[in-house]
Amino acid sequence: GERATVGDTVDYKIIGIDPGAGLMKATSQAMEDYNLSDWTVVEGSSAAMVATLKKAYDKKEPIIVTGWTPHWMFAKYDLKYLEDPKKSFGEDENIHTIVRNGLKEDLPEAYQVLDNFHWDTDAMGKVMMDITDGANPEDAAAKWVEENADTVKEWTNGVDKVKGDKIKIGYVAWDSEIASTNVVGKVLSDLGYDVTLSQLEAGPMWTGVADGSLDAHIAGWLPITHEDYAKKYEGKFEDLGNNLEGTKLGLVVPSYMDINSIEDLKK
Numbered sequence: 001g002e003r004a005t006v007g008d009t010v011d012y013k014i015i016g017i018d019p020g021a022g023l024m025k026a027t028s029q030a031m032e033d034y035n036l037s038d039w040t041v042v043e044g045s046s047a048a049m050v051a052t053l054k055k056a057y058d059k060k061e062p063i064i065v066t067g068w069t070p071h072w073m074f075a076k077y078d079l080k081y082l083e084d085p086k087k088s089f090g091e092d093e094n095i096h097t098i099v100r101n102g103l104k105e106d107l108p109e110a111y112q113v114l115d116n117f118h119w120d121t122d123a124m125g126k127v128m129m130d131i132t133d134g135a136n137p138e139d140a141a142a143k144w145v146e147e148n149a150d151t152v153k154e155w156t157n158g159v160d161k162v163k164g165d166k167i168k169i170g171y172v173a174w175d176s177e178i179a180s181t182n183v184v185g186k187v188l189s190d191l192g193y194d195v196t197l198s199q200l201e202a203g204p205m206w207t208g209v210a211d212g213s214l215d216a217h218i219a220g221w222l223p224i225t226h227e228d229y230a231k232k233y234e235g236k237f238e239d240l241g242n243n244l245e246g247t248k249l250g251l252v253v254p255s256y257m258d259i260n261s262i263e264d265l266k267k
């Protein structure tokens with residue numbers, strides 16, 4: 001019979017992550033832009049997506065997932081982004097530090113550290129790799145902080161220690177944000193804060209900073225990925241700028257698949 005189409009080989013499914021992620025919004029945009037009406041994007045979680053990827057990859061089976069950089073999966077598996085000629089996934093972006101209004105007055109030392117916090121995809125990648133290799137996030141963060149004292153010093157230089165002030169930082173269980181939030185949490189607790197890291201979905205994370213129930217999150221994928229959240233809460237948070245540059249979103253496949261563009265899904 002005729003050659004199976006790409007869709008046939010993956011049951012017309014793209015393995016996605018949590019529905020609140022901007023990546024999922026961009027993926028449905030891509031479904032529209034490339035007329036992939038007979039495809040479905042499976043909602044789940046970042047952890048479920050990588051588990052499904054591993055299962056297929058270990059058996060060299062076809063699979064298409066929603067992916068992003070930085071992510072440890074690119075170091076662990078031989079993967080490639082499908083080209084996105086219609087730019088449904090936008091361009092490279094940055095991750096911003098988002099804090100509640102009033103934080104500067106209430107917790108000036110934490111505000112200063114959050115404003116100074118900045119690192120790169122290599123640094124984040126190290127922490128992510130340790131976590132995926134079995135370390136618990138707190139230990140992986142403590143190890144990185146110990147091994148990168150000079151970088152941490154840039155963030156805390158001239159900032160006074162505090163005596164147990166409480167601070168609550170929200171994050172979504174994306175591998176990148178599990179890493180960054182545990183590193184910042186460790187630095188703040190070394191400064192004397194009583195730190196709570198609160199795992200939420202993306203919407204409630206933004207809502208929490210806007211209504212003041214969270215002091216901050218360092219998971220602001222902007223300008224496009226989280227534009228809906230940033231617009232919805234405009235004026236109700238302070239954007240302290242980039243804590244990491246050069247992120248990317250898209251559809252990701254193992255290199256053993258002979259497709260290279262989202263256009264190829266039409267076949």
Ligand SMILES: C[SH](C)CC(=O)O
Nearest residue numbers: 021022023068174221
């Ligand atoms: C999944 S990326 C870490 C962020 C997002 O898509 O909202």
